[in-house]
Amino acid sequence: MxxxxxxxxxxxxxxxxxxxGSKSESNRLLLLQALYPAITINNLSNSDDAEVMQKGLKIEKGVVDIHHAGTAMRFLTAYFASQENKEVVLTGSKRMTERPIKVLVDALRELGADITYENNEGYPPIKIKGKKLVQNKVSLPANISSQYISALLLVAPKLENGLELELIGEITSVPYIKMTLGLLTQIGVESSFNGNTIKVLPQETLPAATLVVxxxxxxxxxxxxxxxxxxxxxxxxxxxxxxxxxxxxxxxxxxxxxxxxxxxxxxxxxxxxxxxxxxxxxxxxxxxxxxxxxxxxxxxxxxxxxxxxxxxxxxxxxxxxxxxxxxxxxxxxxxxxxxxxxxxxxxxxxxxxxxxxxxxxxxxxxxxxxxxxxxxxxxxxxxxxxxxxxxxxxxxxxxxxxxxxxxxx
The missing domain is CATH 3.65.10.10 (Enolpyruvate transferase domain)
Incomplete structure (x- = not known):
């Protein structure tokens, strides 16, 4: 058109x-809602990205096509990697297959995830076999897209031992990291952000809560x-x-x-x-x-x-x-x-x-x-x-x- x-x-x-509603907040809360179903979300974004995220979270096995939604690609990579018995191929548009995912995949593998590349090393599509992740320490370059960092932080409270994330170098996109941690705080998850180290404590269940985007x-x-x-x-x-x-x-x-x-x-x-x-x-x-x-x-x-x-x-x-x-x-x-x-x-x-x-x-x-x-x-x-x-x-x-x-x- x-x-x-x-x-x-x-x-x-x-x-x-x-x-x-904010696409950034909506996609974070949708992932948290998938982990903690007692969460209710009001003023959810009506964007394509939020719709793709909702659909992707409902898939147990098979192909998950997130089209152009980069946030969904990063967040769903971490989500499926940490979900036992779920097995998917995560893919997207032609442009999405040109956008790097290696930093996040390497971090998740360090935590014990089972992720392989379908075509080109370092790029989608990726095959993910969800499993219980028990390792709780990982490091990432601090100057990468905050979505890689937020993806790990969002699944962190559901990991058996939580997560200690060290950021190497000068941190960029700090507000987006703080947005993620702020939403975790709102739902009752404890975390800390001191210097270049972020810690998220494990939280098995949460009481019912309504969050407004x-x-x-x-x-x-x-x-x-x-x-x-x-x-x-x-x-x-x-x-x-x-x-x-x-x-x-x-x-x-x-x-x-x-x-x-x-x-x-x-x-x-x-x-x-x-x-x-x-x-x-x-x-x-x-x-x-x-x-x-x-x-x-x-x-x-x-x-x-x-x-x-x-x-x-x-x-x-x-x-x-x-x-x-x-x-x-x-x-x-x-x-x-x-x-x-x-x-x-x-x-x-x-x-x-x-x-x-x-x-x-x-x-x-x-x-x-x-x-x-x-x-x-x-x-x-x-x-x-x-x-x-x-x-x-x-x-x-x-x-x-x-x-x-x-x-x-």
Whole structure:
């Protein structure tokens, strides 16, 4: 599906949007619910990834196809490895078979797991024969995707002896690790995170508990971008959000101050207001703890005509696509002076924005949604726009509620 996007006739927007539950929190809680059935989940994400996760957890034997869902691949690898009498082949899309899984597989094997590669060493598909894991100490490089770490932490309380995980080197994506540990605390599992060592104590059973998933801060980023590109006075209320969020992407509220956007928190909501049109000419941000908002931020900068230097982006190369190269290609089409390395992105200030450019999305939901706010500055097309269903199925409907013109072309 190819969409043509253009701006609302009135760019002084005042509206409310309710956003689905966080995909990151939902998938963590779904795994914990599979381990502890007494858990009830409210405001579950309606994303494709959460749906894939739910379906995968119900399979006992056979093929589990998680399509493009990287979180599900990592979490289900740990889950099936620790489940006695379950035997599956875990696979996904072509891109998924190109995304490395070796670090997690090696760690699980060290704990006693039975996992073999079906085709290429280090990559899905993988065959998993679930068994009781009794080893309780393992180490991982600290600068890898936090999903590998969270996968181990989520199954840890059900391991007979719990888990002691040592992270080697400088830790990245700390907020995502703390989100996982925070959810474990909420359900009554004891853990500690001191220096580079994380310990999770075993917990055989848990009492009944109901957990409410906070709405997705990554999804909120696109509305921060919209407000930053709109007139002073624009106001969008988003729900359901908490000031003291477990999600690392909540750093948006601080980052977008540089773009003239203020955040005011109410009861389970945040109000975004465009208060000033003055911004720094070039901003520098280390996104090692929140790499998923890099695409949104660089597109906001481009739309505002300012420069940015983004670091801590090394994990973007193994996402749904190589996001650094994808950004370079698509922003380049629009006329952006952009360059990338394997872990940084540099955008120089520019007032030039090409018109009627078709943005390729590379099977990456965030490419589609990050570029959409640019419709406030130029008319553009989004190729394969349905890819947003991976994390935010209602995105285009919500764009229409803001009076954007969204037309199939």
């Amino acid at each position: 190819k969409l043509h996007l253009s701006a609302p006739s009135n760019t002084l927007i005042k509206t409310e949007v309710k956003i689905t 906070e709405s997705d801060w990554s999804s909120a980023s696109y509305f921060y971008s919209i407000v930053s590109l709109c007139e002073v006075g624009t106001e969008i209320t988003l729900s359901a959000y908490n000031k003291n969020s477990l999600q690392g992407d909540s750093v948006l509220a601080e980052i977008y101050k540089d773009f003239g956007v203020e955040s005011t928190f109410g009861e389970h909501q945040v109000i975004l207001r465009k208060t000033t049109s003055t911004v720094n000419k070039t901003i520098e941000i280390d996104l090692a703890n929140a790499p998923d908002i890099a695409q949104t931020i660089v597109v906001s900068c481009f739309g505002l005509g300012i420069g940015c230097y983004l670091t801590g982006l090394h994990t973007l190369k193994i996402k749904e696509t190589d996001r650094l190269e994808a950004l370079k290609e698509e922003l380049g089409k629009l006329g952006a002076p952009i360059s990338v390395t394997d872990k940084t992105l540099t955008l120089k200030p520019s007032d030039k924005i090409n018109k009627d450019i078709a943005i390729d999305t590379y099977n990456d939901h965030r490419m589609a949604m990050a570029f959409a706010p640019l419709a406030l500055k130029t008319s553009l097309y989004i190729n394969d726009a349905e890819v947003v269903s991976k994390s935010y199925p209602d995105f285009w409907k919500d764009m229409e509620s803001l009076k954007f013109q969204v037309q199939t072309s």
